[in-house]
Amino acid sequence: MIRFENVGLRYGMGAEVLRDLSFQIAPKSFQFLTGPSGAGKSTLLRLLCMSLKPTRGLITVFDRDVVTLPKAELPALRRRVGVVFQDFRLLDHLTTFENVALPLRVLGREEASYRADVVELLKWVGLGDRMQALPPILSGGEKQRAAIARALIGQPEILLADEPTGNVDPPLAKRLLRLFVELNRLGTSVVIATHDIGLMNQFDARRLVLHEGRLSIYD
């Protein structure tokens, strides 16, 4: 699904922030990406979601080399990858419903064709009664669930989540983890970047540990 081979990344002429990364994200797999702050977790996630290109090595996403991939083909590939940002990145002028529906709207689909799906997903993540609310008045947990719903609405094959439980209390973090596990059970590969040891201990999964730009894998 996603394969890294001896990947390195540096910004400008600086030192490499990621070094010799080699790993695979298999279909229907579940993994935590962890490491101390500044280890490069967010940078690695940006490589995974194709918003950065490596300065060396090979990254293939769905068997396509991201370095040589024509720009015009990037959007189609990105639609197969759902991303949940640490800061949610919800659009404040759009309602929860419109935010979640955004990935389908950019495909040019009629609202009538996806309304039921969006409503169902919002109910699934517990936002059924907040569909017309604007993000500024949502709580941190509600924003997080809206961001997750937006990442899932396009039925991506892989979900990347950056600190998805960083802004929520432990009970909600547990509930969100259950959501990710359920999603994985339904066939989506999941990568959760977190430094919350407690969260990782709640579910036995592969761990990718970043330290000073190098990766250790604990299956």
Place this chain on the structure above:
Amino acid sequence: MTDRAAMPARPGPLGRILGRVLPGRRRNAPAMAPIVPAQSIAGRSLMIVIAIMSFLACLTLGAVTLVRDASLAWQDDIVREITIQVRPVDGVDTVAEAKKATEIAASMPGVASARALEDWENAKLLEPWLGSGLDMADLPIPHLIVVELADPDAVDLIGLTARLNGEVKGASLDDHRSWTDRLKTMANATVIIGVSILGLVFVATVLSVIFATRGAMASNRDIVSVLHYVGAEASFIAREFQRHFLFLGLKGGLLGASGAAALFAILSFFLSRSIATPEGDQVSALFGRFAIGPTGYLGALAIALLIGIMTAITSRLTVYRHLASIE
């Protein structure tokens, strides 16, 4: 302010009409908020700039139309009249030569009439320089023959000149060609200057739109970033911005064009009221009725539409370039 239901954001009449024809917004679709909010674009300032540009472009077009029409009218008047001059030559009866020249001219096809000016008419022509009470017999003044042309294209001026040179002593033909040539040159120069000014106005409009689009892209960086992550094509993102700019361009263009058209209509109205006054006659002599006519008004409308479309295309290309640079 919590829910969208509490935030009525209905588009205006022009917005509703545009909403039906623009890509990306479909009929019968429930009102989804625009992905790029209108408030995030410096719309009012840009619209005023576009309105001013459109106003200047329409004024230029109107001025060029006026000068060209006036020039054509002058040329038409001038080419319908030629003058034959019979200079006094020693030992030759100038009156008889003038009569002969009149007959030759009158016999040419396409000539409506040929008439030698009477002595009193010549005296009147010279009065500003020589004063009144002249005895024309004492002065070696050429005889002038005014020839009115029914059809300027049918008159063989070269043949007439040859006949006059051969048969009439001291005769020469003035077909006012040097005047018409100067008028044509002036009219052409005016058109070229006008087109150049129009070009400059369009370039300034395009540059304003490029700056405004870049500003809009910068202030909506987060939205563009999210659209990228959810897999939006560059064409979709460009369309979201283009929609706003087409609307702004059309609105500004129509405002400016309406202002220019109103100005011409008001000037034309006041000129028509001042007919028979010396000032009015002078302006009328230069510019006719100061009316740009239906062609001028259609031209103003065309400029408004052109500016709207140009604004949309410019913003679209600017978005594409910006997206290509951040990929």
